[in-house]
Amino acid sequence: MRIFIADNADAAYALAADTLNGAVRQYPTGVFCLPTGGTAAHVYEQWVPALRREGLSLLGLAVFNLDEYHPIAPDHPESYRNYMQQRLFRFFPPGRQEIPNGQAPDPDAEAERYEQAIAAAGGIDYLFLTLGHNGHIAFNEPGESFGTRTRKIRLTESTIAANARFFDRPQDVPTHALTMGIRTIMAARHLLFVATGVGKAPAVRAMLEGPLTTALPASVLRLHPDVTVILDADAAAALSEEARLALGRPSKGE
Numbered sequence: 616m617r618i619f620i621a622d623n624a625d626a627a628y629a630l631a632a633d634t635l636n637g638a639v640r641q642y643p644t645g646v647f648c649l650p651t652g653g654t655a656a657h658v659y660e661q662w663v664p665a666l667r668r669e670g671l672s673l674l675g676l677a678v679f680n681l682d683e684y685h686p687i688a689p690d691h692p693e694s695y696r697n698y699m700q701q702r703l704f705r706f707f708p709p710g711r712q713e714i715p716n717g718q719a720p721d722p723d724a725e726a727e728r729y730e731q732a733i734a735a736a737g738g739i740d741y742l743f744l745t746l747g748h749n750g751h752i753a754f755n756e757p758g759e760s761f762g763t764r765t766r767k768i769r770l771t772e773s774t775i776a777a778n779a780r781f782f783d784r785p786q787d788v789p790t791h792a793l794t795m796g797i798r799t800i801m802a803a804r805h806l807l808f809v810a811t812g813v814g815k816a817p818a819v820r821a822m823l824e825g826p827l828t829t830a831l832p833a834s835v836l837r838l839h840p841d842v843t844v845i846l847d848a849d850a851a852a853a854l855s856e857e858a859r860l861a862l863g864r865p866s867k868g869e
Contacts, residue, residue: 616837618823618844618862620851624657624811627847631743631809632661634843636669638741638805644675645740646733648795649703650753651680651695654745654809659702666706673706677736679729680714681744681753681800684789685767687717693781715765715793722767722793729765733799742803746810749773750818750831754794757830763796797835806842808833816853819846824858 621627635658638647649655666673680695689696696714704712713732719725733739744752749771755763756771769791770778782788800806810819822833823844836842854862 616839616842616844618846620846620848620862622848624847624849627809627811627845628657628661629665631658631807631845632665634807634845635662635743636665636671638807639666639671639673639676642676642740646677646679646736646738648679648681648739648742648803649699650743650745651682651698652745654811655743656702657811658743658809663703663706673703674708676707677711678704678707678713679733679736679739679795682792682794683715683717685715685717685719685722685791685793687789689717717793719793726765726767726793729793729795730799739803741805741807742800743807743809744800744836746808746815746818746822746833747774748777748814748818750821750833752797752833752836753800754792755797755832757832759797759829759832761797761801761829761835764799765793765795768792768794797832801835801839804841806836806839807845808836808842809845810850811847813849813852815850819850820853820855824855
């Protein structure tokens, strides 16, 4: 696991964009998996101009999304398909953009279709993750098995509350989602993990220094052979003195 601590959030997003560019150079015709959410949106804002500056193209890539609300229409303003269309999908080749169907009448069948599509593409080369306040990755909530594949899941109340700011009315906030499972995530060849903000600091410390436990889904990333972790100073604020010394960073207040 390679851990980088940027001075601030903007620097972390820029470093993440550069890291993604490196992945595009490594896998110009590869399979990427990308997240949604606030942290990802900031990274994408930096990544698109960074691609242009370096003359890189996404047209050789296939892309999968980590998750989608269920049920939700693809053209709903807060669907993850719409989120990705607005920010990134227009840069990927048509027909090579996969996202779970938020209107699938049979979620189990849709989950199996998604897994088969990943396998048919040859597996995921590079997967980008962000962190929920409760330690979830994708929509794998605390308590979920590390052996899960893509499936429909009920969101925790804390995740529902965190997502409420994106919807006009409380009753419109989705309570379920189709999400890539932890086992599927861990099968990716390379992982990029980005967390920013002091609100993520407790989960970051638990992820890096706490026990390996399903109560903190992100802790499983310590088992992956190739993970790049990018934090800003606020997200790293709760790390212990020992962890900071190991990273070559001064303790808080020095």
